[in-house]
Amino acid sequence: MRGSIVKRASGYYVVVELPADENGKRRQKWHRAGPTEDDAERLLPELVLQVQRGMYVANARTTLKDYLTKTWLPAARATVKPSTFELYETIIDTYIVPHIGSLRVQQVKGSHLNELYATLGESGRKNGKPLAAKTIRNVHTLLHRAFRDGMKWDMLTRNPADAADPPKVTRPQPRYWNAEQVAAFLVATADDRLGPLWVTIATTGCRRGEALALRWSDVQLDNGRASISRTLSWVGNAAMFTEPKTAASQRVVPLPAPTIAVLREQRKRQAAERLAAGELWNDHGLVFAQEDGNPITPGRVTKMFSRAVKRAGLPYLSPHGLRHTFATVALEAGVLTKVVADVLGHSSATITADLYSHTTEPSTRDASDRVASAMFGSRR
Secondary structure, eight states, X not given: OOEEEEEETTEEEEEEEEOOOTTOOOEEEEEEEESSHHHXXXXXXXXXXXXXXXXXXXXXXXXXXXXXXXXXXXXXXXXXXXXXXXXHHHHIIIIIHHHHTTSBGGGOOHXXXXXXXHHHHHHOSTTSOOOOHHHHHHHHHHHHHHHHHHHHTTSOSSOGGXXXXXXXXXXXXXXXXXXXXXXXXXXXXXXXXXXXXXXXXHHHOOOHHHHHTOBGGGEETTTTEEEEOOEEEEETTEEEEEOOSSGGGSEEEEOOHHHHHHXXXXXXXXXXXXXXXXXXXXXXXXXXXXTTSOOOOHHHHHHHHHHHHHHHTOOOOXXXXXXXXXXXXXXXXXXXXXXXXXXXTOSOHHHHHHHTGGGHHHHHHHHHHHHHHHHHGGGO
């Protein structure tokens, strides 16, 4: 492969010879190097080497904004859940395009991304306050995937995100209640319309979206178990039922006797609501639904839960905190980590052990005491 340097009135250009097309026709590409011959001499060997190694990509005028919104997003739509796609759109429109969207996609460097992350970390939110490190990390993850796909599609020869340094994210310890606190909450909310929902999450460890997607056909009250096979999310104003993100999340969870009793009462209560709604009832077969049978929005669940927590006079907790509470109480009660992982739908017991490491101290203390007793008990 060859290349040459050409001087024009506007500056110096590098012309590279590309492999002939399928008809044997000669192909050349011109690249503006800069105002001096030195600029061209530096660029020439780089481009020739790229051609020789099969890594050459012609300079494109496509901006990062156009690439992400017109090329990458449409391709990504078929590979992710609708809620994830909506998140991608938000990240691109809110955090990427306003800052570096005008850059040509092939001009983006790690330094540009580091500058973006620094800006977001200082004033990335709409109110001018710093953006959370986890959100900035999400921006980086999206860009890394987008640039990786650009390489796969022969639009890029490198991934600039590899040269960037996103902020490290420290995973916070999960919030949870102890056994006495969750018991007090369930007693205080026993007559609430969503009381059965709180009981179900607290005693099975299922996720909010999994509980809201639960159908009566998934529940076997006589056998004391429920099948978790889908989750509910909202995209815009539309409810979306999708499969859980991992195979392990599709599982069968046991229903304790108190939960079975609560769900039997829930079925009676819902039958009365259905009768009262008449033709206005929309039958989705859901265990937990609005007064007209339609799915409950996750936001409404969170709001009602927060109000119930305040009325009960308990420390702040989110609905997801009930899942953490289930896991913590189970582990502290001596349930094997692998069993808890299976009930929670974790793909590995290691995930459970890492996430709930705060529960290991009583277990390790008990183990140490038993070993010491075996070693020294006879000497006492």
